[in-house]
Amino acid sequence: MVVASESALTRGERTRGRLLEAGTAVFAERGFHAARVDDVVKTARISHGTFYLYFSSKEDLFRALAVEVATEMATLAGEFPTFPPDGQGPAAVHEWLCRFADLYERAGAVIQAWTEAEISDSEFGHVGGKLVREFIGHIAAGIRPAAPDLDALQAATAIVAMIERTYYLYISGSLRADRDVVVDILAAAIYAGVYGGHARSKTP
Amino acid sequence: MVVASESALTRGERTRGRLLEAGTAVFAERGFHAARVDDVVKTARISHGTFYLYFSSKEDLFRALAVEVATEMATLAGEFPTFPPDGQGPAAVHEWLCRFADLYERAGAVIQAWTEAEISDSEFGHVGGKLVREFIGHIAAGIRPAAPDLDALQAATAIVAMIERTYYLYISGSLRADRDVVVDILAAAIYAGVYGGHARSKTP
Amino acid sequence: MVVASESALTRGERTRGRLLEAGTAVFAERGFHAARVDDVVKTARISHGTFYLYFSSKEDLFRALAVEVATEMATLAGEFPTFPPDGQGPAAVHEWLCRFADLYERAGAVIQAWTEAEISDSEFGHVGGKLVREFIGHIAAGIRPAAPDLDALQAATAIVAMIERTYYLYISGSLRADRDVVVDILAAAIYAGVYGGHARSKTP
Amino acid sequence: MVVASESALTRGERTRGRLLEAGTAVFAERGFHAARVDDVVKTARISHGTFYLYFSSKEDLFRALAVEVATEMATLAGEFPTFPPDGQGPAAVHEWLCRFADLYERAGAVIQAWTEAEISDSEFGHVGGKLVREFIGHIAAGIRPAAPDLDALQAATAIVAMIERTYYLYISGSLRADRDVVVDILAAAIYAGVYGGHARSKTP
DNA sequence: TATGAATGAGATTTCATTCAT
DNA sequence: AATGAATGAAATCTCATTCAT
Numbered sequence: 001m002v003v004a005s006e007s008a009l010t011r012g013e014r015t016r017g018r019l020l021e022a023g024t025a026v027f028a029e030r031g032f033h034a035a036r037v038d039d040v041v042k043t044a045r046i047s048h049g050t051f052y053l054y055f056s057s058k059e060d061l062f063r064a065l066a067v068e069v070a071t072e073m074a075t076l077a078g079e080f081p082t083f084p085p086d087g088q089g090p091a092a093v094h095e096w097l098c099r100f101a102d103l104y105e106r107a108g109a110v111i112q113a114w115t116e117a118e119i120s121d122s123e124f125g126h127v128g129g130k131l132v133r134e135f136i137g138h139i140a141a142g143i144r145p146a147a148p149d150l151d152a153l154q155a156a157t158a159i160v161a162m163i164e165r166t167y168y169l170y171i172s173g174s175l176r177a178d179r180d181v182v183v184d185i186l187a188a189a190i191y192a193g194v195y196g197g198h199a200r201s202k203t204p
Numbered sequence: 205m206v207v208a209s210e211s212a213l214t215r216g217e218r219t220r221g222r223l224l225e226a227g228t229a230v231f232a233e234r235g236f237h238a239a240r241v242d243d244v245v246k247t248a249r250i251s252h253g254t255f256y257l258y259f260s261s262k263e264d265l266f267r268a269l270a271v272e273v274a275t276e277m278a279t280l281a282g283e284f285p286t287f288p289p290d291g292q293g294p295a296a297v298h299e300w301l302c303r304f305a306d307l308y309e310r311a312g313a314v315i316q317a318w319t320e321a322e323i324s325d326s327e328f329g330h331v332g333g334k335l336v337r338e339f340i341g342h343i344a345a346g347i348r349p350a351a352p353d354l355d356a357l358q359a360a361t362a363i364v365a366m367i368e369r370t371y372y373l374y375i376s377g378s379l380r381a382d383r384d385v386v387v388d389i390l391a392a393a394i395y396a397g398v399y400g401g402h403a404r405s406k407t408p
Numbered sequence: 409m410v411v412a413s414e415s416a417l418t419r420g421e422r423t424r425g426r427l428l429e430a431g432t433a434v435f436a437e438r439g440f441h442a443a444r445v446d447d448v449v450k451t452a453r454i455s456h457g458t459f460y461l462y463f464s465s466k467e468d469l470f471r472a473l474a475v476e477v478a479t480e481m482a483t484l485a486g487e488f489p490t491f492p493p494d495g496q497g498p499a500a501v502h503e504w505l506c507r508f509a510d511l512y513e514r515a516g517a518v519i520q521a522w523t524e525a526e527i528s529d530s531e532f533g534h535v536g537g538k539l540v541r542e543f544i545g546h547i548a549a550g551i552r553p554a555a556p557d558l559d560a561l562q563a564a565t566a567i568v569a570m571i572e573r574t575y576y577l578y579i580s581g582s583l584r585a586d587r588d589v590v591v592d593i594l595a596a597a598i599y600a601g602v603y604g605g606h607a608r609s610k611t612p
Numbered sequence: 613m614v615v616a617s618e619s620a621l622t623r624g625e626r627t628r629g630r631l632l633e634a635g636t637a638v639f640a641e642r643g644f645h646a647a648r649v650d651d652v653v654k655t656a657r658i659s660h661g662t663f664y665l666y667f668s669s670k671e672d673l674f675r676a677l678a679v680e681v682a683t684e685m686a687t688l689a690g691e692f693p694t695f696p697p698d699g700q701g702p703a704a705v706h707e708w709l710c711r712f713a714d715l716y717e718r719a720g721a722v723i724q725a726w727t728e729a730e731i732s733d734s735e736f737g738h739v740g741g742k743l744v745r746e747f748i749g750h751i752a753a754g755i756r757p758a759a760p761d762l763d764a765l766q767a768a769t770a771i772v773a774m775i776e777r778t779y780y781l782y783i784s785g786s787l788r789a790d791r792d793v794v795v796d797i798l799a800a801a802i803y804a805g806v807y808g809g810h811a812r813s814k815t816p
Numbered sequence: 817t818a819t820g821a822a823t824g825a826g827a828t829t830t831c832a833t834t835c836a837t
Numbered sequence: 838a839a840t841g842a843a844t845g846a847a848a849t850c851t852c853a854t855t856c857a858t
Contacts, residue, residue: 445850
């Protein structure tokens with residue numbers, strides 16, 4: 001029998017995909033420890049048994065998600081714009097921050113859960129630490145030309161910390177501000193830090 | 205009858221204190237969800253039964269610790285130095301950051317656990333959000349005189365986010381830097397942001 | 409494919425059934441409060457975990473049993489014979505009392521436990537009260553034609569109370585009498601009460 | 613110092629008395645198994661330690677209460693009026709049933725708890741069985757002269773069962789009737805059973 | 817490839833009882 | 838005679854994982 005291959009994915013690949021999606025949703029809602037495999041399989045509408053055909057454990061599912069996110073993060077970090085020394089190019093940073101916001105909105109939950117998992121499990125901690133250092137390195141490379149007199153690595157550290165936690169506060173609802181405002185806050189702070197001037201808000 | 209050594213604390217108060225201490229240690233080591241009451245009572249060297257004389261559940265113990273930490277945080281925030289408009293007073297901020305570091309070193313675990321608990325439990329989330337906004341408000345009050353042309357609340361948001369996450373990265377080991385360096389990074393970044401200049405590191 | 413022995417019950421249904429049976433036995437032996445889930449699962453030869461797949465708690469298992477018993481009780485009550493006005497038909501009451509005895513022997517434990525549960529839990533109390541009133545109503549309907557001059561509902565109340573507690577005394581061993589004798593006592597008492605005469609015992 | 617002995621009871625006796633009172637109340641409200649020593653000492657407003665100065669265990673307290681009740685029961689049973697053969701003396705039975713009602717109202721809880729305790733503990737069971745047989749014996753002695761042709765012991769069994777459970781249904785709220793009506797129902801049923809006639813209700 | 821019933825180790829919580837004061 | 842903090846055995850319940858179908 002000839003089946004028109006409408007879908008490029010095998011059944012197994014689709015099941016795996018649904019589990020990854022469900023995992024993202026459940027880890028987002030409940031965090032790593034509080035998330036139960038039961039929640040994941042109910043969300044994905046598959047059985048417990050099937051779960052273990054694709055992932056060897058709850059941790060394994062998380063690892064898979066974390067790898068996905070880490071890859072996207074690394075890619076995004078590599079695309080952080082190089083600051084020209086003359087203080088030009090604010091639009092590029094602004095646009096990059098928006099892309100970061102998109103990613104964080106989708107994957108912030110996994111990043112949070114990472115933090116949570118990190119405490120007890122050293123493996124994630126190491127991977128996470130490495131990712132953070134890589135991320136900082138990329139940002140440092142971007143700002144170095146603009147301000148050679150400040151320690152780019154140190155400045156980048158502060159910038160990364162600020163970006164991550166500001167988005168977290170935004171997502172968690174602690175900050176009562178619009179997303180545009182958040183992006184502006186961050187852009188302004190980065191400019192102030194790197195160029196020593198006060199970049200004014202873009203959105204009226 | 206004269207009592208030789210009148211203890212200032214009753215037996216019960218001492219036991220409660222030991223449980224709070226043990227709780228801090230265990231939440232620090234394992235995080236909120238992974239922490240077991242069993243770990244807490246073993247650390248405090250008391251029995252399971254006694255634990256439930258003082259706290260109705262693991263959540264209840266956490267709540268008590270969180271209130272303690274929140275109080276200390278609020279106090280510290282209220283003592284953030286006011287920036288004189290002439291760019292003086294770096295020493296005061298530096299000293300304040302050191303005090304924050306002390307507090308974070310002691311209580312960071314509870315703050316992390318707070319984040320973790322926040323996801324599923326709305327009560328903590330609300331309290332946490334309120335605390336963050338208060339904290340930001342105090343910092344904003346401190347920097348407002350120095351740079352009236354930037355939105356102090358927005359700047360304070362970025363600063364608080366940066367401070368918190370930078371210390372977190374330091375404590376979690378993702379940053380391979382000394383504590384002095386971390387304090388310097390933050391001080392420099394805050395100065396750059398507020399005064400628009402590059403405050404150079406104190407430690408060579 | 410032809411399945412050799414198609415079981416009418418799924419595996420799950422059989423497990424649930426075994427738990428209900430085990431519950432009846434354990435509540436019978438130890439009463440409601442003293443019964444431990446551990447006893448039930450050991451009797452049913454299944455694991456603790458499985459128990460909680462079928463019942464959310466010990467109370468829940470009891471509820472299920474109570475519903476079963478209440479249904480049987482209600483059915484039996486509905487079949488109480490109508491007394492012909494001429495004092496005929498002792499055999500029918502005698503036979504009905506035997507059926508009640510059978511039910512009480514099987515389910516008396518649950519009825520006792522009901523009483524026990526009733527004290528603290530209002531839900532069971534209400535259900536139990538309703539069941540008793542229904543039961544009394546059916547008996548009242550049966551005796552009304554025989555003795556229209558006595559308040560059938562009041563007489564039925566006394567009859568039901570007497571039946572229940574007499575069987576209880578018999579089951580609990582307080583009465584040192586054979587079951588046949590117990591049935592005779594009750595039949596005689598009911599006849600005496602309803603027809604105003606002394607129905608003599610059947611067993612010499 | 614001379615103390616006017618206003619109270620004939622020592623402090624210890626008063627404490628013991630308060631524990632007995634509290635025990636009655638708590639067993640009444642929660643039943644034997646669900647009653648916690650904590651409830652008893654809180655009700656009596658004494659400490660856990662003191663409880664164990666007077667009673668060696670929760671069961672011991674119950675035993676003491678049960679003995680009190682059993683004694684009162686036995687006394688009351690001994691005062692059941694003798695039925696004259698001519699069908700006179702309804703007033704005496706009516707009055708006796710009222711006294712039983714008083715006792716049951718005060719001590720019914722202990723009687724219920726007895727039933728509950730009986731299941732697991734054989735000692736109480738035996739004592740309870742003996743009490744019931746004694747009780748039945750006294751009632752049998754009372755009705756024997758009235759109706760020599762019926763087996764007085766069997767009739768008494770039915771009467772006792774009926775009385776006990778009817779009051780129970782009344783106390784537990786399953787019966788929605790006034791106490792006077794309950795007494796009347798029982799009196800009527802006893803008369804009908806013993807004299808073979810329909811004794812009509814006393815209360816209009 | 818999929819199912820879902822079953823498992824059992826381990827977590828939380830309760831409460832009768834003891835003991836130092 | 839009284840206190841109440843502390844105990845610990847035992848009970849309830851959860852959930853990641855396995856396994857027979």
